[in-house]
Amino acid sequence: MKRYFLLPVAALALAALACSSININVPRLKTGPTTTLTINEPLPEGNEVVDVTISMGAGKLNLAGGAEGLAAGEIKYNVEEWKPTVTNKDGHLTIEQGSAKDNFGIPEDGDKVVNEWDLKLGDVPMYLVLNAGAYDGMVDLSGLRLRHLEINDGASNAEVLFDSVNPEEMDKLAYKTGASTVKLTGLANANFAEMDFTGGAGSYTLDFSGELQRDATVNVKAGASTVRIVVPEGVAAKVTVTGGLNSVDADSGWEKSGDTYEISGDGPALTFDVEMGVGTLELVSK
Known part of the structure; x- marks a missing residue:
């Protein structure tokens, strides 16, 4: 008897859910006049190495070298709660957008939102360390003296460029992104020992052009995405694919043995470990 009684009860519950509506109150942020914050931070005294953290939400970012001090530039915004804060103390510089932690909300008029960061x-x-949300970014790190680089972003459209050799030896380059379109160019110039790239469902290009200074290991983990790895001609590389991926498009120069792809070359070598279950991996040599 009990089991038959449960069926109409469940049906009534489903009907009640179907007839009801769920209201979610999301805080709203009002836009106002565009305000410009000028950044002009001096180099710290007595610090051989500095920690720099830049954290922003949705918007536009242009980041490059060339500042006379530690950091310079402008940030334009028109949501008062997004007013950035700048802290420069004891060799630690933090430039952080307001609401990144405390002032959650959606602008009332999204098409009029201004959040533009132009920094050197x-x-x-x-x-x-660079943290960003759903943003459009041009990050030109050419010539910067980077010992460690970490980038975390959301659904972004970003390009990261190393157009000249990093004068410092970088211990690690870590990039974590979501459903994004990301292009990293000149990665050999980054001068890292290890690189970790983690992506969701997106389109990612990892271009290792430049001057490879030493042997390097690259770990790639991605979801349902297209990953394009470009290795310059003459550079030795080995790619091991795990995760069950069966869609690998490799140039004629790559030799396949099981789940491993190799290309011969001289000098320092690149070793890749790629973990993908679905999606497409493109291996290019040019």
């Missing part, structure tokens, strides 16, 4: 960093050895 100076000529000093640094550990750089």
